[in-house]
Structures are given as structure tokens and as C-alpha cells.
Amino acid sequence: MLRIDDPTFLWPLLTLDEAALEHNITTVAGAFAAAGVEHAPHVKTHMARRVWERQSAVGVWGATVATPGQLRSVAGWGVPRVFLANEIVDPRDIAWLRSALDGSGTLDEVWVYVDSDRGLDLLVTGFAGAAPEVVARLGVLVELGVPGGRTGLRTRADVVALAGRVHDAGLRLVGVAGYEGPVASGTSEEELAAVGRWCDELRETGLGVAGLVDGPLVLSAGGSAFADVVARHLGAPLRDAAGADVPTRAVLRSGAYVTHDHGHYLHADPWTRLGAEALRPAIRVWATVLSAPEPGLVIVALGRRDVSFDIDLPTPLVARTLDAAGRLGAYRELTGVRVTALNDQHAYLSLDAASDGVLQPGDVIGFGISHPCTTLDKYRTALVTRGDDVVEQVALDF
Incomplete structure (x- = not known):
């Protein structure tokens, strides 16, 4: 067996401790199961098929990616369900996605964001005339953003309006999503409360589109630094104005957990706040x-x-x-x-x-x-x- 000081390897050298990887993967799987939420690990962290296989072995919805290029890579790994947690606005990427969902490959389902009429028009044009089974494999989530933050519509009303246009265009609306990271930069009581308020806004926004969704409403957020807040808020029961239960699926996209670190995520540490063991830097x-x-x-x-x-x-x-x-x-x-x-x-x-x-x-x-x-x-x-x-x-x- 090779060692890290074998002449085959040169410094600087990147190593991943196997025991830490396995501990982190099983710990987070258990924490999310206990919280009643689903997990689609963000593989942009590592982009490693072999690490993904370790993550998927414990039971996950699928893999999350950030770019169409990463989507193509994980499709090549044979991943059946992928969440592109971003807008897709290049007609070439949309054309590739349509062809990849034709049933001849390994992709069974891909979710994507929209946050504009233009982005929706590009998707509608790209899938025009596609077979119903191809369209059914594409899931669309309307993104709720943060003022001054990244992508995503800034108001609940705008999200609800765009969701209606997604539905009317004949695409499959599956829910609403966003990224809580811009809401807070630390884990003080006030900052965690601010993240909770944003999660509640996402839930309320979801209520406005739930009637357009065929099946449980998907509520999705990131959850690497604030997994405890996101899981507790998005995983809680959702009820409409009449008090009736609204079926939901909370899908978190935490990715950095798999290796953890000795800095940012060590200090953020949402996992012990969620009642799990501390993660280990790998x-x-x-x-x-x-x-x-x-x-x-x-x-x-x-x-x-x-x-x-x-x-x-x-x-x-x-x-x-x-x-x-x-x-x-x-x-x-x-x-x-x-x-x-x-x-x-x-x-x-x-x-x-x-x-x-x-x-x-x-x-x-x-x-x-x-x-x-x-x-x-x-x-x-x-x-x-x-x-x-x-x-x-x-x-x-x-």
C-alpha cells in the first residue's frame, strides 16, 4: 500500500482522512433523518465521483450542482437525480438538458431555478415540442432571493406571479427555493433569528404557489452553515389560512459538511446545535x-x-x-x-x-x-x- 510520503507524491499534497469523511457523512444523514428533511448534497464542494458514492450510499434525494458544466459531469457519473441550484439561461445548455432527459441516459430527473420572465421563456422555447415524458423529468423551482444578495426574486409577490407563469407555460412547477447565506455572516442569536425569518418567508411564499404544484411542495435552501435553523423551519408542518396541512418536502443542499474544515464551518457548527455529534475536519x-x-x-x-x-x-x-x-x-x-x-x-x-x-x-x-x-x-x-x-x-x- 502506498503512503503519503511515497516518491509517487509531491508536496503540496491534499489528503482526506477516511474516518472523518465517514463520520461526517453518517452523522449528517442521521441528523437530517431525525429532523425529517431530505438531503441533496452539493457536490460542487469536491466534484469527486468516489466521494459522491460515499454520500449517496447513506440515502439522499440526489446530487446538487451549481453550473451546467457540473451537471454534465455528474450525469457522466451516472447520477439519476440532479438539482441544478441555479438559473439555466444559455440555450445550448438547455438543449443539452432536453436531450439528456430523453430517457436514453441515466438522468431520471433534473430540477432547475427560474427567477425571471426571460429565463422562463428560454426554458419554454428549449423544451417546446418535447415529449410529455421529457417535460415531466424537468422540475422548476422559483427562486426567492435576498435584497442585496445573489440571484432570486426579491419579493413574495414576484415569486408567486412567476410561479403562475411557469405553470401556465406547461412546465412542471415543484416548489420554491433559495439560499440563506447572505442573510447572516455569523451565528449570534440575532443572526440565527434572521435566518429563521428568511426561512419563514420562504415557507409563506411556498404557500402562495402550493396550489400549482402536483404533489408535495418542495421547499429548498442551502444549509451548510445554518443547517439547524433551515431544517427546523423548513421541516416544520405547513398549514394554509384555513389551518389545513399542506404537504411539503424540505430539501437541504449542504455540501461542505463532507470534509468540514478547521475554520469557517468549524466555527459555524450547525450540527451540534441540531443535536448531532461534532463533525471532524477531513x-x-x-x-x-x-x-x-x-x-x-x-x-x-x-x-x-x-x-x-x-x-x-x-x-x-x-x-x-x-x-x-x-x-x-x-x-x-x-x-x-x-x-x-x-x-x-x-x-x-x-x-x-x-x-x-x-x-x-x-x-x-x-x-x-x-x-x-x-x-x-x-x-x-x-x-x-x-x-x-x-x-x-x-x-x-x-
């Missing part, structure tokens, strides 16, 4: 100390091309020394060491007085990251590990 990026040019400063061969930096800088976790044969030695936990800046291929590490001298050129440091999506996309392969042993090499289809 990602480590390993890189070599190049230089210790002055007291309190170490330079590492790790830069913006190797690790995420859009939310937080990486966290130095452990150091190991390579012996004369190139084998990694014992772990040394790092304290008093932090990354202060990144260049394209260099990281600047500041060491406090007590830690000065603990790192030497040639040492290998294992870093934790903040925001897995923008670390994984920098690699074409990830190594799934059990200790230092490489149990699987996973292709990343970015």
Missing part, C-alpha cells in the same frame, strides 16, 4: 518548509495556488521531519505558529518566542483549511488516507 494540505530566514519567520512552499484563502488563511496543525530515506517521522503538534500571508506559492509563518526554532527547512507541515470548496478545486486528485496509508486516490472533476 482535509489536510501538506507542504514543505523552505526557509527560516530570520527569527520568528518561516517560509513554506504553500500558496494561493494550493490552498483556500477567501475566508481565512490556513492553520498550521502539525509538523513532521523527513528522515534520510524520505519517510515522515512522528507528529509534532504546533502551537504559537500562524500563517500571516500567502503569495502564489509561498506561505509566511509567524512563530512566537516559545516556538521559534521548532521548524527547520525540509520539515513537512500539515495544514488545516477554511472553506473546503476553494481548496479542493486547486487539485486534480485527493488521497483518501488511513493514517499515512493511501487507501484511495480520488479524481476531482473540476
